[in-house]
């Protein structure tokens with residue numbers, strides 16, 4: 001499943017092709033993904049100039065000079081293909097630019113989504129209304145975390161996965177960041193000291209930035225005909241490494257399952 005860093009590198013890859021481009025055709029090839037695709041999406045985007053590309057949580061946004069923004073979510077299996085040799089049955093949206101480039105949104109499982117809304121209405125887009133700050137943004141600080149977690153008895157891991165606390169963090173990155181910060185995932189969120197919250201904010205930024213850098217090098221490989229954007233592999237410290245050596249203390253990494261999700265941590269390095 002694409003996580004925040006994959007969406008970020010996807011948006012950067014799309015920007016190489018789309019920033020400033022005029023869309024000569026935009027064609028949805030089915031009526032829905034997880035939700036219906038707006039019926040006028042192709043018409044409103046065709047002929048428009050792309051003015052801006054950015055990311056919010058795990059959504060990619062493409063703004064045009066007409067005051068519309070295309071919002072895409074990659075779901076479980078979505079990816080953009082740049083200049084695909086031929087259009088396949090899982091390519092659900094195909095865009096061409098005046099410069100002769102083609103982009104196809106490919107999503108075999110169709111858990112992704114496509115919306116087109118007025119850029120002015122973004123603050124009231126339902127998926128964005130309850131989102132916390134961006135983890136790589138200036139608002140996400142130890143002071144902010146101390147404030148929002150104050151008095152909360154929920155485990156810190158659950159609090160960080162709650163999108164109202166911080167936007168776009170998934171299970172992998174939360175496990176990795178808690179390991180770097182030396183915090184037991186079960187620690188009550190409101191009990192963590194300010195210095196440890198400072199370490200946690202730094203660790204969250206580090207794991208995301210490392211992953212974006214890893215995807216960045218892949219992107220250069222992918223930014224070519226028949227390339228794809230959206231996925232890369234990364235060596236994790238604890239995630240998916242049950243029983244293997246902790247990179248810090250060499251002790252065995254532990255896996256626990258809670259509400260259907262796996263938590264990986266190091267019992268020696270991570271304390272309440």
Ligand SMILES: [Zn+2]
Nearest residue numbers: 246249266269
């Ligand atoms: Zn350890």
